Amino acid sequence: MKPLLSFFRRYALQYWHWYVSGIVFLLATNWITVQIPLELAAGVDALGADGDPQRLQRSVKLIASMGVSILVVRTLSRILFFTPGRLIEYRLKNDLFQRLLELQPAFHAQWKTGDIVSRVSNDVSLLRVLVGFGILQIFNVTAALAMAGREMLRISPALTAMTLVPIAVAMLIVQVGLRRLFIMSRRSQEALADLSQHVLSSLQGVPIIQGFNAEEAFGERFLVHNKAYLDANMELAWVRALHMPLLPLAGGLSLAGLVGFGGSMAASNVITVGELVAFTTYVGILLMPLRSLGWLLAVFQRGIMGLERIYSLLNAQPDRPEGAHGHKRNRTSAPEIQLRNLTFAYPDQPKDPVLSDINADIPSGSTVGLFGRTGSGKSTLLKLISRAYNPPPNTISVDGWEILELDLDDWRSQTSVVPQQPFLFSESIEHNISMGTADAERLQETLKGAALETDLEALPNGTNTLVGERGIMLSGGQRQRVALARGLYREFDLLLLDDVLSAVDHHTEKQLIDTLVQTGRGQEKDSRPTMLLVSHRVSAMRHADNILVLDEGRLVDQGTHDELTRRPGPYQEAWQQQSGEAAIP
Numbered sequence: 313m314k315p316l317l318s319f320f321r322r323y324a325l326q327y328w329h330w331y332v333s334g335i336v337f338l339l340a341t342n343w344i345t346v347q348i349p350l351e352l353a354a355g356v357d358a359l360g361a362d363g364d365p366q367r368l369q370r371s372v373k374l375i376a377s378m379g380v381s382i383l384v385v386r387t388l389s390r391i392l393f394f395t396p397g398r399l400i401e402y403r404l405k406n407d408l409f410q411r412l413l414e415l416q417p418a419f420h421a422q423w424k425t426g427d428i429v430s431r432v433s434n435d436v437s438l439l440r441v442l443v444g445f446g447i448l449q450i451f452n453v454t455a456a457l458a459m460a461g462r463e464m465l466r467i468s469p470a471l472t473a474m475t476l477v478p479i480a481v482a483m484l485i486v487q488v489g490l491r492r493l494f495i496m497s498r499r500s501q502e503a504l505a506d507l508s509q510h511v512l513s514s515l516q517g518v519p520i521i522q523g524f525n526a527e528e529a530f531g532e533r534f535l536v537h538n539k540a541y542l543d544a545n546m547e548l549a550w551v552r553a554l555h556m557p558l559l560p561l562a563g564g565l566s567l568a569g570l571v572g573f574g575g576s577m578a579a580s581n582v583i584t585v586g587e588l589v590a591f592t593t594y595v596g597i598l599l600m601p602l603r604s605l606g607w608l609l610a611v612f613q614r615g616i617m618g619l620e621r622i623y624s625l626l627n628a629q630p631d632r633p634e635g636a637h638g639h640k641r642n643r644t645s646a647p648e649i650q651l652r653n654l655t656f657a658y659p660d661q662p663k664d665p666v667l668s669d670i671n672a673d674i675p676s677g678s679t680v681g682l683f684g685r686t687g688s689g690k691s692t693l694l695k696l697i698s699r700a701y702n703p704p705p706n707t708i709s710v711d712g713w714e715i716l717e718l719d720l721d722d723w724r725s726q727t728s729v730v731p732q733q734p735f736l737f738s739e740s741i742e743h744n745i746s747m748g749t750a751d752a753e754r755l756q757e758t759l760k761g762a763a764l765e766t767d768l769e770a771l772p773n774g775t776n777t778l779v780g781e782r783g784i785m786l787s788g789g790q791r792q793r794v795a796l797a798r799g800l801y802r803e804f805d806l807l808l809l810d811d812v813l814s815a816v817d818h819h820t821e822k823q824l825i826d827t828l829v830q831t832g833r834g835q836e837k838d839s840r841p842t843m844l845l846v847s848h849r850v851s852a853m854r855h856a857d858n859i860l861v862l863d864e865g866r867l868v869d870q871g872t873h874d875e876l877t878r879r880p881g882p883y884q885e886a887w888q889q890q891s892g893e894a895a896i897p
């Protein structure tokens with residue numbers, strides 16, 4: 313209940329005037345609905361021997377005009393209730409997306425995409441129904457019960473009590489069923505999330521599935537997920553099918569009793585025939601809201617469940633230890649980075665450090681190479697320096713400042729990261745590079761810097777060429793260089809390049825290295841950016857001022873290319889091997 317109240321406060325309260333107007337029209341609808349049987353009773357009683365034909369005429373006209381008015385006020389009340397529902401859905405989706413963009417890799421690593429998609433679409437829809445139709449029905453049922461109930465009591469309290477007993481019993485049973493329903497619909501949502509996840513990841517790998525003739529295996533796994541979803545929903549449908557008709561059934565029983573008891577009451581003149589007709593009509597009128605009462609309880613129960621699932625996304629906090637007032641770096645010079653006893657393990661494997669006890673200095677404006685076997689922790693180190701993951705306290709400092717105290721947005725704005733796996737959005741090359749900021753001159757400069765100019769000439773629309781999903785239209789090397797160009801496009805003080813030259817030939821590699829350093833910084837700055845360059849290729853490391861050699865998460869050596877090639881170790885081995893390879897014609 314508590315999350316529901318906080319949700320109403322946060323999202324629904326501001327639309328109170330919609331709701332209040334909606335309630336006014338809803339009350340009007342119910343009031344008119346209740347008047348009709350009264351007129352009907354008057355009309356029926358006017359049919360009697362001492363009746364008044366004029367009165368009957370009047371009743372007919374009144375009932376007709378009330379019918380038309382109901383149409384108008386009912387439509388208005390619905391519009392007034394449903395609009396806030398849609399507006400809340402709209403805002404909720406915006407907020408969720410915004411939050412998803414704020415949350416860091418450590419969060420996203422724990423969540424399946426399918427699950428997130430299912431929450432943003434299905435659970436939000438459940439909530440929309442709750443705050444629109446759900447709230448409307450609460451007032452509708454209450455108003456109908458109160459108004460029709462009052463008239464029924466006025467006609468005969470005994471008859472009213474007799475009518476309500478079966479309904480009350482049915483509601484108690486339904487309440488028990490709802491608890492079961494709650495569990496079942498959660499299971500159904502989870503099964504849907506698994507199913508969506510399987511579809512999403514399979515779709516991304518369709519060419520691989522086909523290439524490895526794995527259609528059958530993937531199809532079978534889909535069947536398993538799909539079956540689980542079917543089972544969950546079938547069970548849900550059973551529980552619903554068994555419980556939901558109980559309320560209308562109770563209404564039917566009431567009606568049967570009414571004809572029996574009420575009939576004899578009318579015969580013995582305790583009530584008039586007109587009153588019996590009116591009473592029967594009231595029970596008929598109440599059946600609709602009662603039927604929707606069962607539905608309403610289900611809507612609330614599903615809405616609350618959806619809300620819990622949405623809140624676990626919406627209330628997830630980005631991990632920003634610096635708080636709202638982080639330190640903003642003075643950008644007159646490039647950052648100097650110090651690593652002190654840096655040991656780091658990923659949150660999902662806290663006992664397995666990926667980096668152990670690393671101490672190193674990266675002076676301002678220097679180019680530092682990171683060299684090491686696969687899995688030695690190079691990418692991880694870049695992720696910590698760029699704060700994609702937060703390092704443990706007091707292990708990384710920037711210009712003497714603890715990195716965790718830096719304002720994260722400010723730090724990101726001066727750091728340019730080109731990740732190991734180039735990721736392209738399904739948009740134009742230009743958009744992929746500029747990421748929404750347009751500067752034609754800078755774009756040209758960057759294309760040149762990333763050695764993309766000749767490639768672009770061959771493409772149909774140059775920089776406006778759409779790259780297809782995840783860049784499928786480009787070659788691997790082109791994709792890598794578009795991602796590199798994105799990194800070089802922005803003004804940075806720190807450039808982190810994770811193995812970005814692996815898919816280019818030696819000639820392009822040399823060209824890239826020559827131009828890399830000049831591109832990044834704005835014209836008004838004359839000092840060089842600090843640069844960290846990860847590569848397996850010794851040739852890419854030659855120009856580095858210092859090379860850190862990592863092995864199994866430890867810093868095992870460091871020095872310049874010349875120094876490292878002279879002493880035995882992983883670097884020398886790689887150098888001998890690679891220069892040997894280069895010599896093979």
Ligand code: ATP
Nearest residue numbers: 421658661666685686687688689690691692693732
């Ligand atoms: P490569 O040269 O192959 O790119 P690398 O030196 O960049 O290797 P890292 O990506 O830093 O290596 O990985 C180091 C270790 O951390 C690996 O054992 C890897 O399994 C583990 N690792 C990487 N990313 C994660 C993650 N998100 N969660 C858990 N473990 C991870």
Ligand code: MG
Nearest residue numbers: 690691692732
């Ligand atoms: Mg790596």
